[in-house]
Amino acid sequence: MAATAPKSLGAGEGAGNIGFDRSGIAGESKGLLKVLDTARKVAKSDSSVLITGESGTGKELIARAIHRNSTRRNGPMVIINCGAIPSELLESELFGHEKGAFTGAHRSRTGRFEIADNGSLFLDEIGDMSSDLQVKLLRAIQERKFERVGGTQTIAVDIRVISATNKDLAAAIKEGEFREDLYYRLNVIPIHILPLRERRDDIFPLTDYFQNNLLDRSTDYQIKQFSDQAKQVLTHYEWPGNIRELENMVERISVLVEEVDIQVHDLPECMITPSSHHTSSSVSSVFNNGIGFNEAVDQYQRSLISHALNESGWVKARAAEMLKMNRTTLVEKLKKMHIKPEMETPIF
Ligand SMILES: Nc1ncnc2c1ncn2[C@@H]1O[C@H](COP(=O)(O)OP(=O)(O)OP(=O)(O)O)[C@@H](O)[C@H]1O
Ligand SMILES: [Mg+2]
Missing domain, CATH: 1.10.8.60 (Helicase, Ruva Protein; domain 3)
Known part of the structure; x- marks a missing residue:
């Protein structure tokens, strides 16, 4: 049988997001639709956006969608990973430098702020930026003006700033690691992407x-x-x-x-393989998924039984011992719940 035709998510697809090109973004959960709705609204403005969420939740994907749907779509989308570049190089990456600004600066260089002119600047992993640079970034974002490293000329740019982090910036502010004034400047429109x-x-x-x-x-x-x-x-x-x-x-x-x-x-x-943190999260997953008490209890029983059986190599007497359960009760449950070998279900 041949593969079914590729299904793609085209422009405007997805409830509640008419007029928003969500190509490449799959999913219809309430949480995602809320993110897309905010992205649609913010795309029409020039406001700064701070996207938060755990690693792998789609922060960059959403940032790209905002740019693609904005009036800046024909301008550049410039991405800089603030966590991946050593802090002494990051300043020159962001603002550029003049020839001779520091050892090794044999020629002048355009920074990302200038390259992003008329487009969007995506500051990824913003939570990893050093405090010195945070001050310089604050001014550049506030005034949309800056100087290249070693330069005297002030350069003005027209950019929209989107930043992202998987760090808890509120906690970083408390710890004195992130500037509060910069946080408010970046976080005009917050978008939080829920973990899967x-x-x-x-x-x-x-x-x-x-x-x-x-x-x-x-x-x-x-x-x-x-x-x-x-x-x-x-x-x-x-x-x-x-x-x-x-x-x-x-x-x-x-x-x-x-x-x-x-x-x-x-x-x-x-x-x-069940892991130790499953039990506490399992309770919230019951509420999040609305699976209900009986189904949750049933699944928990299943997990315990299949785990004990797999641990005991499917020797029922041993599994029953592990579970402190009568062997005949175990056998009855296996039948009733249709539990067979190879079916270990994790404790959710
Ligand atoms: N809703 C989605 N539909 C389709 N693909 C998605 C979706 N969300 C994320 N992805 C894909 O998952 C991967 C991770 O997404 P992305 O790089 O945007 O995450 P991130 O939040 O920026 O992660 P990190 O914090 O590690 O940088 C990418 O390949 C992206 O295309
Ligand atoms: Mg990312």
């Missing part, structure tokens, strides 16, 4: 999207189907790496699993 575990409705739309669009696959690639148990695992997994982790999982499975049907044992090890 708090918008689980996006898991399967994203899985489909990655299967349909991003995989470099041969024409005989068949879209994988996840078994009910595998879907359960994906639904309850914590996704610490967020959408990036999901994207990688889809790619890994598409390469390594030749069968069309994906079983629990085909999923990455970390997804099927």
